[in-house]
Amino acid sequence: MSIPATTRQISGPAILARGLEKSYKQLRVLRGVDIEVARGSIFALLGSNGAGKTTVVRILSTLLKADAGTARVNGFDVTAQAADVRESISLTGQFAAVDEILTGRENLVLVARLRHLSDPAAVAADLLERFSLTEAGDRRVATYSGGMRRRLDIAMSLIGDPPVIFLDEPTTGLDPEARIEVWRAVEELARGGTTVLLTTQYLEEAEQLADRIAILHEGRIIVDGTLAELKQLLPAAEVRYVEKQPSLEDVFLAVVGRTGEDAQRQGRR
Ligand SMILES: Nc1ncnc2c1ncn2[C@@H]1O[C@H](COP(=O)(O)OP(=O)(O)OP(=O)(O)O)[C@@H](O)[C@H]1O
Numbered sequence: 001m002s003i004p005a006t007t008r009q010i011s012g013p014a015i016l017a018r019g020l021e022k023s024y025k026q027l028r029v030l031r032g033v034d035i036e037v038a039r040g041s042i043f044a045l046l047g048s049n050g051a052g053k054t055t056v057v058r059i060l061s062t063l064l065k066a067d068a069g070t071a072r073v074n075g076f077d078v079t080a081q082a083a084d085v086r087e088s089i090s091l092t093g094q095f096a097a098v099d100e101i102l103t104g105r106e107n108l109v110l111v112a113r114l115r116h117l118s119d120p121a122a123v124a125a126d127l128l129e130r131f132s133l134t135e136a137g138d139r140r141v142a143t144y145s146g147g148m149r150r151r152l153d154i155a156m157s158l159i160g161d162p163p164v165i166f167l168d169e170p171t172t173g174l175d176p177e178a179r180i181e182v183w184r185a186v187e188e189l190a191r192g193g194t195t196v197l198l199t200t201q202y203l204e205e206a207e208q209l210a211d212r213i214a215i216l217h218e219g220r221i222i223v224d225g226t227l228a229e230l231k232q233l234l235p236a237a238e239v240r241y242v243e244k245q246p247s248l249e250d251v252f253l254a255v256v257g258r259t260g261e262d263a264q265r266q267g268r269r
């Protein structure tokens with residue numbers, strides 16, 4: 001019997017892509033993309049609409065074939081060892097993939113069964129707890145807020161402990177509170193040793209979460225580094241004496257406060 005890909009010891013970076021190219025007819029979307037993501041780190045791929053972020057994620061998760069270049073995920077080649085790559089990853093797409101009719105708990109149990117885990121109920125209970133969904137666990141997903149759905153979606157992608165997870169715009173369309181909840185969930189993942197590649201259009205998201213940030217523009221990675229390295233690309237800040245104004249997000253969070261379930265959860269902590 002072969003050893004599952006997820007438990008095989010693989011050295012080197014969790015994700016390594018070199019010279020990825022992809023065109024749709026005349027449209028050259030990727031023109032030589034290089035990406036390297038260290039194990040257990042959070043890597044943010046930034047870019048405007050249509051920059052090619054989802055295309056990169058689809059290539060790395062074996063859903064799409066690149067025209068040129070190579071990529072390895074968890075040490076496996078995305079074309080020659082696609083099955084091993086698929087066993088090593090989970091992908092949370094741009095739109096939540098949860099079943100509305102089922103409860104949160106039932107969604108989790110279903111996926112745990114599909115992955116042949118020995119105690120699906122315990123796996124579901126643990127993930128509900130980790131993602132602050134225990135109270136809502138037995139309600140139909142149709143009654144969940146966008147943030148709760150997103151958290152459930154991410155929880156589902158963790159079943160079976162894949163070493164690498166791809167999150168394509170995990171917080172698009174969420175309000176600031178729900179976004180912060182998703183951020184906390186992603187941080188917890190990385191603390192547990194999971195490698196996370198996420199795409200985002202929110203600069204603040206990358207700033208808050210990512211160990212490394214890459215900007216995809218006109219088919220290439222034009223900048224790649226830590227936040228500190230990226231900031232050094234700009235001229236040193238000019239010192240001015242101004243009152244620090246709160247950001248709109250600070251104001252929103254202060255006036256909205258935490259209500260309902262969020263308040264209960266906060267109280268429990
Ligand atoms: N199957 C396809 N056929 C033709 N063109 C495509 C196809 N998939 C993507 N494209 C084009 O490739 C470009 C990159 O798309 P992609 O979805 O990777 O961008 P993105 O960075 O994820 O954008 P967004 O921020 O809007 O999600 C876009 O111009 C898109 O229209």
Ligand SMILES: [Mg+2]
Nearest residue numbers: 053054094168
């Ligand atoms: Mg996209």
